[in-house]
Amino acid sequence: MTLTPSGTQADAGIVLEHVSKSYGSIPALNDLTFGIPVGGRFALLGPNGAGKSTTLKLLIGSLRADTGFVKILGSNPDSKESKANVGYLPEDALPYRMLSVRENLEYIAALRGVLDVKGRTDFLLDELDLRQYEKSNVGRLSRGNTQKLAIGLAIVHSPKVLLLDEPLNYLDIPTQEKVISLLDRLEGTHLVSTHIMSIANRLTDSVVMISKGMFLWEGTIDELKKKGSPEEPIEKVVARMMTGAS
Amino acid sequence: MLPKLLKFVLRTRFSRPFLIFVGIMVGYSLLVSTTIPRSGVDTILGYYASGIIALFLAMALATGGVMVMKSDRDYLFTLPLSSRDLSVSIFFAQFIAFGTTVLFMFIYLAQAFTSPLLVVDMVALALTFTSLGVIAPTIQTRARITLSIALALWTLSSFLNFPFTPGSAFNGNLYGGTATLMVLTAVTVAMAFRGLGRIELDMMKSMVRTTSSDIKSPNSYVGKSPIGAIYSMNLTNMSIAGRMNMAGTSRYVSKRVKTWWVVTAATVAAAAYLFFALSVGQVPQISGTDTYPGAILVAIGLTFLGFFLSQSAITNERIWLSLTSLPPATYFRHLITSRVVSLMLILAPFAVANAILLVMGYEVSFAALIVILLIIPGSFVLEICWAAYVAPIQVKGDDMMMPAQFNLRQMATALPLGGVIVLVSAASIVPPLAAAGGLVLCAVSSFLTLSGGFWSRVVTKLTENGFV
Numbered sequence: 001m002t003l004t005p006s007g008t009q010a011d012a013g014i015v016l017e018h019v020s021k022s023y024g025s026i027p028a029l030n031d032l033t034f035g036i037p038v039g040g041r042f043a044l045l046g047p048n049g050a051g052k053s054t055t056l057k058l059l060i061g062s063l064r065a066d067t068g069f070v071k072i073l074g075s076n077p078d079s080k081e082s083k084a085n086v087g088y089l090p091e092d093a094l095p096y097r098m099l100s101v102r103e104n105l106e107y108i109a110a111l112r113g114v115l116d117v118k119g120r121t122d123f124l125l126d127e128l129d130l131r132q133y134e135k136s137n138v139g140r141l142s143r144g145n146t147q148k149l150a151i152g153l154a155i156v157h158s159p160k161v162l163l164l165d166e167p168l169n170y171l172d173i174p175t176q177e178k179v180i181s182l183l184d185r186l187e188g189t190h191l192v193s194t195h196i197m198s199i200a201n202r203l204t205d206s207v208v209m210i211s212k213g214m215f216l217w218e219g220t221i222d223e224l225k226k227k228g229s230p231e232e233p234i235e236k237v238v239a240r241m242m243t244g245a246s
Numbered sequence: 247m248l249p250k251l252l253k254f255v256l257r258t259r260f261s262r263p264f265l266i267f268v269g270i271m272v273g274y275s276l277l278v279s280t281t282i283p284r285s286g287v288d289t290i291l292g293y294y295a296s297g298i299i300a301l302f303l304a305m306a307l308a309t310g311g312v313m314v315m316k317s318d319r320d321y322l323f324t325l326p327l328s329s330r331d332l333s334v335s336i337f338f339a340q341f342i343a344f345g346t347t348v349l350f351m352f353i354y355l356a357q358a359f360t361s362p363l364l365v366v367d368m369v370a371l372a373l374t375f376t377s378l379g380v381i382a383p384t385i386q387t388r389a390r391i392t393l394s395i396a397l398a399l400w401t402l403s404s405f406l407n408f409p410f411t412p413g414s415a416f417n418g419n420l421y422g423g424t425a426t427l428m429v430l431t432a433v434t435v436a437m438a439f440r441g442l443g444r445i446e447l448d449m450m451k452s453m454v455r456t457t458s459s460d461i462k463s464p465n466s467y468v469g470k471s472p473i474g475a476i477y478s479m480n481l482t483n484m485s486i487a488g489r490m491n492m493a494g495t496s497r498y499v500s501k502r503v504k505t506w507w508v509v510t511a512a513t514v515a516a517a518a519y520l521f522f523a524l525s526v527g528q529v530p531q532i533s534g535t536d537t538y539p540g541a542i543l544v545a546i547g548l549t550f551l552g553f554f555l556s557q558s559a560i561t562n563e564r565i566w567l568s569l570t571s572l573p574p575a576t577y578f579r580h581l582i583t584s585r586v587v588s589l590m591l592i593l594a595p596f597a598v599a600n601a602i603l604l605v606m607g608y609e610v611s612f613a614a615l616i617v618i619l620l621i622i623p624g625s626f627v628l629e630i631c632w633a634a635y636v637a638p639i640q641v642k643g644d645d646m647m648m649p650a651q652f653n654l655r656q657m658a659t660a661l662p663l664g665g666v667i668v669l670v671s672a673a674s675i676v677p678p679l680a681a682a683g684g685l686v687l688c689a690v691s692s693f694l695t696l697s698g699g700f701w702s703r704v705v706t707k708l709t710e711n712g713f714v
Binding site: 023057060061062063064078080083086087088089090093094095096097098099100102103106107108109110111112113117118135136137140153 | 459460461464465466467468469470471472474475476479483485502562564565566567568569570571572573574641702705706708709710714
């Protein structure tokens with residue numbers, strides 16, 4: 001998919017075109033280009049320091065690219081339209097620790113202009129098994145319950161584009177299944193940054209692989225599997241590809 | 247083993263630049279204290295000494311804690327170390343951390359050092375502050391606050407010439423005050439070492455604390471607009487947060503309090519302030535005007551309160567939520583405005599009290615009004631901007647654990663406070679100059695609050711500092 005700043009393809013959910021970003025003298029992304037179509041479910045794979053988190057931060061507009069451009073559903077990440085469309089879950093996400101679980105959900109729903117704040121909050125409390133903690137101070141929640149709340153906060157406004165960084169961290173297996181089922185039911189474009197192939201496999205059907213801030217490979221998980229022998233674990237295939245890049 | 251352990255504890259708690267800074271501060275303080283003219287204790291110095299000692303004693307006990315990191319709990323405490331060596335090392339680290347503050351705040355008391363006993367008293371005070379910080383976490387919150395208030399009132403009773411208080415030695419009762427301090431120091435140091443001797447157990451206990459606490463009267467955001475939600479959150483509750491160094495302890499503090507409760511408390515305090523001024527506060531004329539030292543002391547106290555309130559605006563912020571919901575300039579503009587309104591609600595009773603005093607002829611209340619209406623609100627916004635742009639620190643972790651590490655960047659957070667204190671002090675001497683300074687502060691604050699470009703850069707700063 002080739003895209004231009006002025007003529008972004010209509011079916012592009014997420015676009016990064018020749019994006020470079022450095023932290024001082026340390027390069028994080030180097031001429032990174034990839035695109036995800038509307039409705040696509042992609043995993044963002046890469047070794048430590050590949051630039052996955054930086055990519056997500058550029059997509060939510062909290063960082064700006066030094067060069068190149070980033071578009072979400074055709075809008076700049078820091079535009080109002082983009083903010084309305086995007087839901088974001090960072091790694092080790094921390095909600096407002098001075099608020100209760102319900103207050104967090106209601107506050108962010110109100111901030112995002114959700115029409116039925118109460119209904120949406122109640123729905124998420126039940127879906128994420130947080131009802132018993134709704135009045136609990138978030139600062140005192142277990143890490144697993146904090147992660148569930150963070151997931152709820154990321155999807156409280158039913159975003160059209162969902163950016164998730166290690167979404168199943170800290171969750172026990174039954175909760176993982178619940179969250180996977182919830183995310184499966186959400187429509188829209190999903191980009192999931194993860195190190196764990198089994199999670200990528202459950203939450204997505206395609207992969208964008210980056211290494212050292214550069215694009216490495218893009219394709220479906222089935223295509224990725226075919227790059228190795230039938231008995232070879234997919235992790236080995238991915239490791240080989242990433243190592244080959246370095 | 248002790249020297250090695252001591253070195254390890256210091257190096258894991260303090261950055262090298264911080265230790266160099268401490269060294270410079272110690273050198274500077276010693277230089278000033280040895281060259282300052284020995285004029286003995288006068289009325290103003292006596293007030294200052296008792297006030298500052300009361301404040302430090304109360305704060306050390308109310309907000310202290312042990313300077314222990316998570317890695318200590320996970321690794322250091324599992325090693326076969328002598329608990330005596332461990333206690334000495336941690337106590338020394340606490341002493342170093344707090345020493346700079348004590349030296350700086352108490353440096354001008356050196357002019358009272360007409361007797362060598364007062365130097366001994368200074369050392370005793372520093373040990374007491376450090377020890378109270380260590381004892382603090384072993385006492386239940388309610389009892390700790392009660393004891394802190396009692397300690398402060400006891401110290402302040404030296405104003406009434408009571409000879410046996412921790413501040414009396416600096417208030418004309420050298421022997422009674424020194425004897426009191428010696429006893430207080432002996433008791434608190436002994437208690438501190440007893441507590442440090444079982445620090446591993448106390449810290450381990452905190453690991454199994456898994457109970458959650460409910461928020462008793464939660465706020466509802468149903469039916470609120472995005473901007474309405476921001477005002478609702480910040481006007482219904484107040485939060486004080488920050489990374490504090492009290493009695494050698496670096497800790498994250500984050501407390502949520504109902505606004506009406508704080509405003510009620512402020513009203514009672516302002517009424518007491520007014521009553522005190524009208525009944526016993528008037529002292530002999532200084533500088534040819536009716537003087538009420540309490541006016542400036544209270545103004546300085548409110549300045550500190552404003553500073554602590556300002557820190558919570560950023561330290562408790564979650565920009566992955568707020569700034570993915572609204573544009574940064576919009577969000578921060580309303581966040582800051584709501585915080586200023588909330589601050590003004592606390593300051594209003596004091597403004598009224600000072601206006602009454604001004605009408606009754608207390609000219610110093612004019613200075614207090616300048617501080618309350620111009621300098622504090624103006625500096626409050628600048629302190630938020632400073633915290634966001636220069637030294638952003640986020641309260642992340644479990645408040646049971648101390649971050650316990652010191653570096654110069656953290657100290658930079660408090661830098662604007664120094665300038666504000668200078669301006670507040672100037673208010674009592676040259677009110678028009680202070681008023682002009684206050685107006686400039688308000689103008690700069692307004693400009694920054696409305697500047698989209700500034701907040702856009704702040705978002706990058708916060709992101710690069712791990713806020714997302």
